[in-house]
Amino acid sequence: xxxxxxxxxxxxVHEGDTVTLxxxxxxxxxxxxxxxxxxxKAPTFLFMLTSSGIxxxxxxxxxxxxxxxxxxxxxxxATQTGDSAVYLCAVVDGSARQLTFGSGTQLTVxx
Amino acid sequence: DGxxxxxxxxxxxxxxxxxxxxxxxxxxxxxxxWYRQDPGQGLRLIYYSQIVNDxxxxxxxxxxxxSREKKESFPLTVTSxxxxxTAFYLCASRxxxxxxxxxxxxxxxxxxx
Numbered sequence: 001x002x003x004x005x006x007x008x009x010x011x012x013v014h015e016g017d018t019v020t021l022x023x024x025x026x027x028x029x030x031x032x033x034x035x036x037x038x039x040x041k042a043p044t045f046l047f048m049l050t051s052s053g054i055x056x057x058x059x060x061x062x063x064x065x066x067x068x069x070x071x072x073x074x075x076x077x078a079t080q081t082g083d084s085a086v087y088l089c090a091v092v093d094g095s096a097r098q099l100t101f102g103s104g105t106q107l108t109v110x111x
Numbered sequence: 112d113g114x115x116x117x118x119x120x121x122x123x124x125x126x127x128x129x130x131x132x133x134x135x136x137x138x139x140x141x142x143x144x145w146y147r148q149d150p151g152q153g154l155r156l157i158y159y160s161q162i163v164n165d166x167x168x169x170x171x172x173x174x175x176x177x178s179r180e181k182k183e184s185f186p187l188t189v190t191s192x193x194x195x196x197t198a199f200y201l202c203a204s205r206x207x208x209x210x211x212x213x214x215x216x217x218x219x220x221x222x223x224x
Contacts, residue, residue, distance in 0.1 A: 004153070032211045042201065042215040043154075089151060092211045099144075099213060100171070101153035
């Protein structure tokens with residue numbers, strides 16, 4: 001059974017801080033790993049990672065995958081209150097192409 | 112506007128009643144998915160469909176049913192057999208040939224009274 005574990009479960013920081021969110025996984029036939037941001041309603045797509053060591057970057061957000069150690073990290077630099085959300089990590093199984101989600105990290109950025 | 116729509120946004124149901132949640136997409140996506148999200152938890156897959164007139168059970172299909180008569184539509188029925196239906200329900204879709212990325216609708220919050 002595929003498994004995704006995210007840490008920490010929750011995190012409270014102040015504006016301007018840098019945060020690192022962790023995602024470890026076990027999957028039979030790894031195809032890709034996805035990060036989503038969820039603010040109260042629909043998750044919105046952030047990154048899809050398929051190759052180890054290649055950083056994906058979008059503004060203040062970046063992510064990298066380590067397929068040997070089976071984990072990914074999501075970094076957010078110079079955090080803003082608008083970054084407050086639940087960040088979800090999911091892995092895609094190569095055979096069924098289904099997503100298995102972790103329980104998420106609740107990030108709260110205080111002014 | 113292109114995207115995925117779900118209705119209603121909020122739904123209240125009495126115990127013992129069946130209820131159907133709507134999911135429509137105009138993205139020409141082949142695959143569609145239904146997830147359930149409980150407080151403090153990630154998303155769990157209920158059903159998915161990769162083509163019209165075909166669908167498969169996910170991890171928690173008991174007490175739910177779906178249909179896929181049109182490419183654009185994938186309604187979910189929560190039956191009275193579902194023991195704990197109060198949850199946030201999310202529909203998603205994906206273009207079969209191009210990507211693993213699923214795009215989500217705004218969700219329906221179902222409360223059983």
